[in-house]
Amino acid sequence: MKHLVMLGAGHAHVHLLSTLTTQALAGVEITLIAPYPRQLYSGMVPGFVAGHYAFEDCVIPLEPFLKNTSVTWLRHNATALDAAQRTVTLDDGQNIPYDVLSINSGPVQDRQKIEQLMPGAAEHALFVRPIERFAALWPKVVAMGQQKPLRFAIIGGGAAGFELACAVTHRLPAASVTLLSGDTPVGANYPTAVQAMMVQALKARHITVLQTSACALTAGEVSLSSGARLACDVPIIAIGAHAPGWLQGSGLALDEQGFVAVDVFQRSTSHPHVFAAGDVTSRQDVSLPKSGVYAVRAGAPLTRNLRAVLAGIQPAPYIPPKKTLNLLSCGSRHAIASWGNWSAQGRWVWWLKNRIDRGFIKKYSV
Ligand SMILES: Cc1cc2nc3c(=O)[nH]c(=O)nc-3n(C[C@H](O)[C@H](O)[C@H](O)COP(=O)(O)OP(=O)(O)OC[C@H]3O[C@@H](n4cnc5c(N)ncnc54)[C@H](O)[C@@H]3O)c2cc1C
Structure with missing residues (x-):
C-alpha cells in the first residue's frame, strides 16, 4: 500500500x-x-456577512465524502x-x-507580521482568516450592531476589503463604515474601469474611503499613518495572504x-x-x-x-487560463464583473455570481 x-x-x-x-x-x-468537517467557500462569505446566505449555504460538508470513501480524516x-x-x-x-x-x-494572515505593521491588531481586530473563525464571530458582531450603531474600519482595499465593506453596510445600515486602502487606491490590481466602479459603489453606500494605512490599534481607535486617529468599534483586517x-x-x-x-x-x-x-x-x-x-x-x-x-504514470502539464471571470459583490445584490479589460456591473452580475457560487456548492454536495 x-x-x-x-x-x-x-x-x-x-x-x-x-x-x-x-x-x-x-x-x-x-x-x-x-x-474542520467542511470547506467554507470564501466567495460566498461576503454574501453571508450581508445576510444573503446562511452559514450552511456557504459550506461543502466533508462527511459525505468520508462516508463514501476509505479516506481517514485526522x-x-x-x-x-x-x-x-x-x-x-x-x-x-x-x-x-x-x-x-x-x-x-x-x-x-500572519498575526506576527501584521502585529509588526500595526501594534495592537492581534488584541483588538477581527481577522478575515481563518475564515471559519471570522464566520463564527460575525453573528456576534451583528447582534452588537443591532443594539447600537457600530463604527467599522475595514483595513485593506483589495477585493476582500471592498466586498466586506459593502456587505457590512448592507447588513447593518445604521453602521458607519470606513475603508482604509493603504498607500494604493481601492482595487489597485483591477483595470481602471473596475476601480472606478468600485469607488462609485462605495460612494453610493456612504462608505468613507481613506487612502492611508492603519499603523496602530487600541480599544476604540485606529491610528493612521497620516497622523489622524479614527474612532472605531470593529476593526476588520482584510490584508495579507x-x-x-x-x-x-x-x-x-x-x-x-x-x-x-x-x-x-x-x-x-x-x-x-x-x-x-x-x-x-x-x-x-x-x-x-x-x-x-x-x-x-x-x-x-x-x-x-x-x-x-x-499508478506509476508520468503526470501531465497543466496550463491555467490567462484570464478568469472576476465577480465582486457590492452588498446589495449588485455586483461588478471583469474579464481582462472587459467589465460590467448590475443586478444581473450578482444574479450570475449567485448562480455560479450556489452551483459550486451544489456540485460538491453529495
Ligand atoms: C472575504 C473573502 C472573499 C473572497 N472572495 C473571493 C471571490 O469571490 N473569488 C475568488 O476567486 N477569491 C476570493 N477570495 C480569495 C479566496 O479566499 C482564496 O483565493 C481561496 O480561498 C484559496 O483557496 P485554497 O483552496 O487555496 O485555500 P482555502 O480556501 O483557504 O482552503 C484551505 C483549507 O485548508 C485548511 N487548512 C489551513 N491550514 C491548515 C493546516 N495547517 N493543516 C490542515 N488544514 C489546514 C483550511 O481550514 C481550509 O479548509 C476571497 C477571500 C476572502 C478573505
Whole structure:
C-alpha cells in the first residue's frame, strides 16, 4: 500500500475527494488532515456577512465524502513538514508519514507580521482568516450592531476589503463604515474601469474611503499613518495572504514569499513526491494571482496528476487560463464583473455570481 496524505481540504482537494467516491484509488491508503468537517467557500462569505446566505449555504460538508470513501480524516492542523523524512507533524505532536503528499491548505494572515505593521491588531481586530473563525464571530458582531450603531474600519482595499465593506453596510445600515486602502487606491490590481466602479459603489453606500494605512490599534481607535486617529468599534483586517510559517524549514523549495514552488505539473520543484495547489503555491513557469478561481481550476489537474504518479504514470502539464471571470459583490445584490479589460456591473452580475457560487456548492454536495 502507498500512503497519500492530503494536507488541507481546500478547493482543489474537495474535487479530489469527490472523485474518490466513484473512482477509488486501488492500493492507496489516503489520509486527510483538515481542522474542520467542511470547506467554507470564501466567495460566498461576503454574501453571508450581508445576510444573503446562511452559514450552511456557504459550506461543502466533508462527511459525505468520508462516508463514501476509505479516506481517514485526522481533525488537526499540520504544524510542521519534513520533506526529507516525508513526514507531516500535527498540532497534537503526531508524525504522519507519507509516500505522496498533496498540499492545499490556503494562505494565512500572519498575526506576527501584521502585529509588526500595526501594534495592537492581534488584541483588538477581527481577522478575515481563518475564515471559519471570522464566520463564527460575525453573528456576534451583528447582534452588537443591532443594539447600537457600530463604527467599522475595514483595513485593506483589495477585493476582500471592498466586498466586506459593502456587505457590512448592507447588513447593518445604521453602521458607519470606513475603508482604509493603504498607500494604493481601492482595487489597485483591477483595470481602471473596475476601480472606478468600485469607488462609485462605495460612494453610493456612504462608505468613507481613506487612502492611508492603519499603523496602530487600541480599544476604540485606529491610528493612521497620516497622523489622524479614527474612532472605531470593529476593526476588520482584510490584508495579507501570507504563506504558512510551518513551510519554513520543511526543506521544500519556496518562493521569496514562502509559498510552495511548483512546476507545470503542480509538483514541488524540489521534491517530486509532493504536489500542491491553490493559494499556498507559487507556479514557477507562469505568474498567477492568488484567487479562489485558480484554486478551483487546479482541482481537476491535481487529481489527474496524483492518480497518475500513484499508478506509476508520468503526470501531465497543466496550463491555467490567462484570464478568469472576476465577480465582486457590492452588498446589495449588485455586483461588478471583469474579464481582462472587459467589465460590467448590475443586478444581473450578482444574479450570475449567485448562480455560479450556489452551483459550486451544489456540485460538491453529495
Ligand atoms: C472575504 C473573502 C472573499 C473572497 N472572495 C473571493 C471571490 O469571490 N473569488 C475568488 O476567486 N477569491 C476570493 N477570495 C480569495 C479566496 O479566499 C482564496 O483565493 C481561496 O480561498 C484559496 O483557496 P485554497 O483552496 O487555496 O485555500 P482555502 O480556501 O483557504 O482552503 C484551505 C483549507 O485548508 C485548511 N487548512 C489551513 N491550514 C491548515 C493546516 N495547517 N493543516 C490542515 N488544514 C489546514 C483550511 O481550514 C481550509 O479548509 C476571497 C477571500 C476572502 C478573505
